[in-house]
Amino acid sequence: MSLTYRIAILTDLVEIIEMLADDQLGRAREKLESPLPESYLQAFQLIAHDKQQELTVVEDEGELVATFQLSFLQYLTYQGGIRAQIEAVRVKSTYRGQGIGREIFQYAIQRAKTRGAHVLQLTTDKKRPEAKRFYESLGFVDSHEGMKLHFG
Amino acid sequence: MSLTYRIAILTDLVEIIEMLADDQLGRAREKLESPLPESYLQAFQLIAHDKQQELTVVEDEGELVATFQLSFLQYLTYQGGIRAQIEAVRVKSTYRGQGIGREIFQYAIQRAKTRGAHVLQLTTDKKRPEAKRFYESLGFVDSHEGMKLHFG
Numbered sequence: 001m002s003l004t005y006r007i008a009i010l011t012d013l014v015e016i017i018e019m020l021a022d023d024q025l026g027r028a029r030e031k032l033e034s035p036l037p038e039s040y041l042q043a044f045q046l047i048a049h050d051k052q053q054e055l056t057v058v059e060d061e062g063e064l065v066a067t068f069q070l071s072f073l074q075y076l077t078y079q080g081g082i083r084a085q086i087e088a089v090r091v092k093s094t095y096r097g098q099g100i101g102r103e104i105f106q107y108a109i110q111r112a113k114t115r116g117a118h119v120l121q122l123t124t125d126k127k128r129p130e131a132k133r134f135y136e137s138l139g140f141v142d143s144h145e146g147m148k149l150h151f152g
Numbered sequence: 153m154s155l156t157y158r159i160a161i162l163t164d165l166v167e168i169i170e171m172l173a174d175d176q177l178g179r180a181r182e183k184l185e186s187p188l189p190e191s192y193l194q195a196f197q198l199i200a201h202d203k204q205q206e207l208t209v210v211e212d213e214g215e216l217v218a219t220f221q222l223s224f225l226q227y228l229t230y231q232g233g234i235r236a237q238i239e240a241v242r243v244k245s246t247y248r249g250q251g252i253g254r255e256i257f258q259y260a261i262q263r264a265k266t267r268g269a270h271v272l273q274l275t276t277d278k279k280r281p282e283a284k285r286f287y288e289s290l291g292f293v294d295s296h297e298g299m300k301l302h303f304g
Contacts (some may be wrong), residue, residue: 013228020229024222028302043232050226051239052202058273073223074202076165077172077240078181080195088229109301118303121294123278135299144275146296 001060003103008055008067013044015064016057019090025125026090058104066091066100070108072115084112084120105138119133153212155255160207160219165196167216168209171242176276178242206263210256218243218252222260224267236264236272257290275300 010014012025017040031037045150047053052073058066068089086108091100112120123146124131132142161166169192180215183189199205204225210218218298220241224234243252264272275298276283284294 016228026229029249031231037231039232040228041232043226044226047228048224050204052204052223053226055228069227071225073237073239074195074198074205075221075240076168076192076195076199076207077178079183079189080191080193083239084227085226086237089225106241113303120301120303121275123273124177125296126294132297132299138301140299140301142278142297142299143298144277144298145284145294146275146298147273147292147294148296149272149290150267151272 001098001100003065003100003107004059005056005107007125008044008057010041010044012057012064013040013103016055016067018063019067020088022136027109036096056151058100060095064092065095066104068104068108072117074110078118081119082115082117084108084115086120086122101134102138104133105135109138127128136143153250153252155217155252155259156211157208157259158211160196160200160209162193162196162200164209164216165192168207168219171216171219171244172240174245175242210252212247216244217247218256220256220260221261223225224264224269224290230270233271234267234269236260236267236269238274254290257287261290262278 012132014036017032017036018028020026022034045057052071054070056068056070057064069087071085074082074086089104109120168183169182169188172178173184199207199230204223208220208222208223209216221239225237226234241256245279261272276287
């Protein structure tokens, strides 16, 4: 398997939403209809026009096999440092268990360094201890609590 | 005390960096010199020109008493939802213990709702259990691990 990475374009959107909806948490959160709800298109356009966002798709021989979103957050802290943040990582269900997740993270780490970030960060649900072990195997440290305040 | 909130301007920068440098973690990370290192100015300009960032200062009777940075992150997940994220929160040392932190977070929650976010999130160092309790008292849930991979 030889994976290639590129920034997502509008014609990828349905397949990306299919991937986002295809897990236990995603099924409850997403709305996979045809045509796709307008809110996804609006969100896509905002992401695509934001230079600090890289909504990325991963292909294997022309087929979409995974997606993730990298954000580059400029702060004053760390002498004006940039934090890279990764979110919405999904591997297509038929492609799981083949090491694609690990390859994606190795790519994301390199990409974060190329963009001048001093850290790559993410939060992972405590209900998924196997995910935490996966991130630790990549060098991530669980030094922080990830706290969320969801609005009603 | 009647706090007012506004977006930071360039002439606030030295005072903001003084606040960022004035704690145990900040002292090691920041470089408080006169003139201020160029990296802070460059970072400030990038933040100021990014509509998804709100570097905010808090004043009491014309004096700067606190700062924080709110980021609004557009994702496809949650049907094209926006996540608000708060970072780099500092209250000037002489103003601590007066409930300013709580007021700031109440403001940040309202601001996040106004910008259409569905969640306000942050990560807090596990070495600061009192900070975690403070966030819990505001309604935050420690549902996630905050994982960081710092580059060499």
